Amino acid sequence: MDDQNKNLILATVLSFLVILVWYTLFAPPPPPATAPGTQVEATAPADGTGAAGTGTAAGAGADAAPATDALAGAPRILIDTPRITGSISLMGGRIDDLSLKDYREEVDPASPIVRLLVPAGQEGALYALYGWAPGAGLGFDRVPGARTLWSLESGDALSVGKPVTLRWDNGAGLVFTRTISVDDNYMFTVAEKVTNSGSAPATLYPYGIVARKGIPAAIKNFFILHEGPIQRADGVLTEIKYKNLAKADPVEAEGGVPAEVTEVAANGWIGFTDHYWQTILVPEPGQAFTAVAKYTPATDTFQTEARLPVMTVAPGDSAEVSTMLFAGAKEWETIRAYQNEGGIEGFLDSIDWGWFFFITKPMFAVLHWLHGTIGNMGWAIIALTFIMKALVFPLARKSYISMARMKELQPQMEALKERTGDDRQRFQKEMMELYKREKVNPASGCLPILIQIPIFFSLYKVIFVTLELRHAPWIGFVKDLSAPDPTSLFNLFGLLPWGTPEVGSFFHIFSIGVLPICLGISMWLQQKLTPAPTDPTQAAVFAWMPWIFMFMLGGFASGLVLYWITNNLITFAQQYTIMSMHGKRPDIFDNIRGSFRRKKDGTGTDASRK
Numbered sequence: 207m208d209d210q211n212k213n214l215i216l217a218t219v220l221s222f223l224v225i226l227v228w229y230t231l232f233a234p235p236p237p238p239a240t241a242p243g244t245q246v247e248a249t250a251p252a253d254g255t256g257a258a259g260t261g262t263a264a265g266a267g268a269d270a271a272p273a274t275d276a277l278a279g280a281p282r283i284l285i286d287t288p289r290i291t292g293s294i295s296l297m298g299g300r301i302d303d304l305s306l307k308d309y310r311e312e313v314d315p316a317s318p319i320v321r322l323l324v325p326a327g328q329e330g331a332l333y334a335l336y337g338w339a340p341g342a343g344l345g346f347d348r349v350p351g352a353r354t355l356w357s358l359e360s361g362d363a364l365s366v367g368k369p370v371t372l373r374w375d376n377g378a379g380l381v382f383t384r385t386i387s388v389d390d391n392y393m394f395t396v397a398e399k400v401t402n403s404g405s406a407p408a409t410l411y412p413y414g415i416v417a418r419k420g421i422p423a424a425i426k427n428f429f430i431l432h433e434g435p436i437q438r439a440d441g442v443l444t445e446i447k448y449k450n451l452a453k454a455d456p457v458e459a460e461g462g463v464p465a466e467v468t469e470v471a472a473n474g475w476i477g478f479t480d481h482y483w484q485t486i487l488v489p490e491p492g493q494a495f496t497a498v499a500k501y502t503p504a505t506d507t508f509q510t511e512a513r514l515p516v517m518t519v520a521p522g523d524s525a526e527v528s529t530m531l532f533a534g535a536k537e538w539e540t541i542r543a544y545q546n547e548g549g550i551e552g553f554l555d556s557i558d559w560g561w562f563f564f565i566t567k568p569m570f571a572v573l574h575w576l577h578g579t580i581g582n583m584g585w586a587i588i589a590l591t592f593i594m595k596a597l598v599f600p601l602a603r604k605s606y607i608s609m610a611r612m613k614e615l616q617p618q619m620e621a622l623k624e625r626t627g628d629d630r631q632r633f634q635k636e637m638m639e640l641y642k643r644e645k646v647n648p649a650s651g652c653l654p655i656l657i658q659i660p661i662f663f664s665l666y667k668v669i670f671v672t673l674e675l676r677h678a679p680w681i682g683f684v685k686d687l688s689a690p691d692p693t694s695l696f697n698l699f700g701l702l703p704w705g706t707p708e709v710g711s712f713f714h715i716f717s718i719g720v721l722p723i724c725l726g727i728s729m730w731l732q733q734k735l736t737p738a739p740t741d742p743t744q745a746a747v748f749a750w751m752p753w754i755f756m757f758m759l760g761g762f763a764s765g766l767v768l769y770w771i772t773n774n775l776i777t778f779a780q781q782y783t784i785m786s787m788h789g790k791r792p793d794i795f796d797n798i799r800g801s802f803r804r805k806k807d808g809t810g811t812d813a814s815r816k
Contacts, residue, residue: 276297276353277295277297277325277326277327278325278327280295280296280297280355281295281296281358282294282295282296282303283296283358283361283362283363283364283370284362284363284364285301285303285304285363285364285365285388286363286364286365287365287366287388287390288307288366288390289306289307289308289390289391289392289534290304290305290306290307290388290392290533290534291304291305291307291319292304292305292323294364294370294386295325296355296356296357296358296372297352297353297354297355297356298335298337298350298351298352298353298354298356299335299336299350299354299356299372299384299386300325300333300334300335300336300352301323301333301334301386301394301531301533302323302324302325302326302333302334303323303324303325303333304321304322304323304533305319305320305321305322306319306320306321306322306483306534306535307319308535309482309535309676310677313677313685313686320483322483322485322533322534323485323533326417326419331417331418331419332416332417332418332419332478332485333416333417334414334415334416334417334485334487334531334533335352335414335415335416335417336384336396336398336412336413336414336415336529337349337350337351337352337354337412337413337415338350338382338398338400338410338411338412338413339410339411339412339413339513340409340410340411341408341409341410341411341516341518342409343406343408343409344408344409344410347376348376348378348380349376349380349382349410350374350376350382354374355374356372356373356374356384357372357373357374358370358371358372358373359371359372359373359383364386364387364388365388366388366389366390369385369386369387369388370385370386371383371384371385371386372384372385372386378404379402379403379404379405379408380400380401380402380403380404380408380519381400381401381403382398382399382400383398383399383400383401384396384397384398384399385397385399391534391537391540392532392533392534392535392540393488393530393531393532393534393544393548394530394531394532394533395528395529395530395531396414396528396529396530396531397526397527397528398412398526398527398528398529399524399525399526400517400519400524400525400526401519401523401524402519402520402521402522402523402524403521403522404521405521406521407518407519407520407521408518408519409516409517409518409519410516410517410518410519410525411513411514411515411516411517412513412514412517412527412529413511413512413513413514414487414489414511414512414529414531415487415509415510415511416477416478416485416486416487416509416510416511416531417507417508417509418478418507418508418509419505419506419507419508420506420507420508421448421449421508422480425448430560430666430667430670430671431481431558431670431671432445432447432479432558433448433479433480433481434446434447434448434451434478434479434508435448435451435476435477435478435499435508435510436476436477436478436479436484436486436556437468437474437475437476437477437497437499437510438473438474438475438476438551438552438553438555438556439468439469439470439474439497440470440471440472440473440474441473441551441552443552443555444466444468445558446466446499448501448508451464451466451499451500451501451508452464452501452503452508454466454501457500460498460500461502463500463501463502463503464500464501464503465498465499465500465501466498466499466500467496467497467498468496468497468498469494469496469497470489470494470495470496470497471494472491472492472493472494473491473492473493473551473552474489474495474497474551475487475488475489475512475532475550475553475556476497476498476499476510476511476512477510477532478508478510479536479556479558481671482535482536482673482676483534483535483536484532484533484534484536484556485531485532485533486531486532486533486556487510487511487512487529487530487531488512488529488530488531488532488550488553489512489514489529489530490528490529490530491549491550491551493514493529494514494515495512495513495514495515496511496512496513497510497511497512498510498511498512498513499511512529514527514529530550532544535673536556536557536672536673537673537674538554538557538570538574538672538673538674539574541553541554541556541557542554554567557671557672558671559667559671560664560667560671562660562663562664562667565660565661565664566664566667566668569590569664569665569668570668570672570674572590572593573586573587573590573668573674574674576589576590577674582679582680583674583675583678583679583680583687583765584678584679584680584681584684584687584765584768585680587687587765587768587769587772588768588769588772590665590769591769591772591773591776592772592776594661594773595773595776595777595780598657598661599780601657602657602777602780603780603784607784608646611644611645611646615640615644615646618640619637619640622636622637622640658773662766662770665766665769666762666763666766669687669688669763669765669766670688670763675687675688675763675765676688678765680764680765680768683719683720684721684764684768686764687763687764687765687768688763688764688765689763689764690719690760690761690762690763690764691718691719691720691721691722691760691764691767692719693719693720694717694718694719695717695718695719695723717760718756718757718760719760721764721767721768721771722756722757722759722760722767723756724771725755725756725759725760725767725770725771725774726752726753726755726756727752728770728771728774728775728778729751729752729755729756729774730752730753731774731778732774732777732778732781733748733751733752735778735781735782735785
């Protein structure tokens, strides 16, 4: 086996192994059994879970018992903006009912809109609470908590430019008001005020909570995607897995439950992130606070908290504090605006960009711009592929030229083999001298594959985690570029009256559609730029590779397969052009005919040439 073929087969096998490992670790998950945003079985979180400020006793958390009837019977205030709909419960003044008008559970436009926040006691409970923890001299009955029944002081429904104000008088000299406003996207602002008309100072700790019952049933547990508690504290991003938080060491100050406590000096946020949606507490930029993520085993409750510093309100005086709550879709443009224009430091990192963030971030920015310019995400992916190929073309060009030069050296290599006979050491030495003299790098053929690996992984990450690819159509049968090709060879792409194997079943990997088949064909055509290797082992590997890749990538997102097809076709055109320019124009049709008529004997020669 000559060294050129060794390098080619090594590159091919390495590429196959990378895809195999990637498919094993990051195989596309089956579709969720329940709709996004309604994934969790829930009763209510627990009272006494500890939202008190630093140095105070725990006890200002969410609900101690379901109290479902009381919560269900409490008055509500309508939320209605161009992008969200829902309600606020006057019990606890909680934001616990929210749906996203722009997003549906399925591709079908008649499917229900996505519901993000769900009240305690209902399936999928996830909600936000605000309140005050008491300091010395006050009891929990003197501050508003999860079961406090507020009254509506002003406003009749919450909408853009029309806030609502809630009021609660503790009957002992403290009057609390809560003004809730919302912008035209997904950001709520909660302004809290306490007025002390009593005769003694009042010490209080303001807090915000996002509570969730249990681990979401539809969480993907996927290595490439983080779903769970997330926080940013003074420039440090921390992604916390549900299972790790549940196993964390109990913290005595938090009531002896597993918890992670972080002191934030100036800028940060904390909350829960899902695949495409998130609910995040955001103190004002520059505000110090204590970020807490905790798990209460007794009620199977996960909770994230933002606890603000202690406030002492003198008699006849008042104090105010304002925090924000993001509850909505992880839209790149919207979140970037909150970061760049709203001053929320590092908010764009709430989207999981992964290890290759230095590639995925600019890659998605370009893809987003192309989508806005072209108007179709599928064509945008194709355009992005052309751009990526143009960027790496100088390196690819050197590789293709080197491959053409290697072909030119074949006669000299054959003569060298005959001259050196069985003296392998002499053959290797003279071969390297030949390469050096002719300025040929035999390893350069691997370079395009090595370049493709991080690009492929990064694009897979972008397609999988970003909301903009969700339910994005291309043409005809491709109605969701974030999902696998829906067509299947099992029913002749819909012509036969039966379904296809279920996702996750053994036979599903063979249920390939139109795009994977096009992928296999494009790889097969790319191979035909050069004659099949004479070595039977190499020939067998090369013959099977396109079809192995076809099945391996068949279950990946359609957008990724579309990229790979486009990449193969561009590579084919580049390699054909460069080889032709160097006097080695490929005879594609002859190579195809040769691959079909080739019958190898024991030495690996073509019987038709004997």
